[in-house]
Amino acid sequence: MTTYADVERETRNQVGALPFQRLPERGLCVLLITSRESRRWVIPKGWPMKGRKPYDAAAREAYEEAGLIGQVGKRPLGFYLYEKRLKNRDAVLCQVKVFPLEVRKQLKSWPEQDQREDRWFTPAEAAEAVAEAGLAAIIRSAFKGEMRKKG
Template sequence: MTLNDDDGEPRRQVGALPFRRGRDGQPKILLVTSRESRRWVIPKGWPMKGRKPFEAAAREAYEEAGLRGAVGKRPIGFYLYQKRLRNLDTVLCQVKVFPLEVRKQLKDFPEARQRDLRWFTPVEAAEAVSEPGLAALIRAASRT
């Protein structure tokens, strides 16, 4: 069963696309595993009361991956995916994605023991994620 908001619109989420330059000068993108299915995803979550969307995205990046850095105030795009809920229903979500230039990666953070983290080249990251919209967003972002 798929659940949406009453008006049929997807539920809105915010996410961060964490990036940095590798030692070789090439861009790298950090992905995290989801807690339930262990898929490679970007840090994301529900909007937070009292925080602007880009601030909530940066907060998710800290909680899920221990990242600190400069978050863009404008989204680079969005993608849709089916989120599986604890009761096994799914809900269609639209994730607004903000760029996050990583300046610091902490070893200890709230979800450190619940997720794996890995830096990928943009091509590897696009291949590792299962959502086609997120893969397209990664490819487009890495061309800029």
């Protein structure tokens, strides 16, 4: 039987940003990007960075993966688990701590621009589009007032 302590010991930590913006024509929207390998919808995320606070590392991932500049929250919205496939084909369990990122602008070019797609979703659409139930729950929780208004 796997215990919580076993999962904790085997889990690798990551940080992620949940990018959002209030768009005049659509109201509150969430930006998702595609993963490089499976092309599923995800949030910008990655490994912690030495010398950076977790929320700053999450904001850096949002810049590298989606060209986003904005105000990152210092308190996480929560965390979720997912299985990451490594280059050697092994899989590791990752725990992603998710920080809100209010987007001010998206740059015209950024490091991983040609490796991913990005798209703005309503919070309800974003929660449906992601494969990880834990991430969907974070999106629903973060924007629950907005989701009630939109249906």
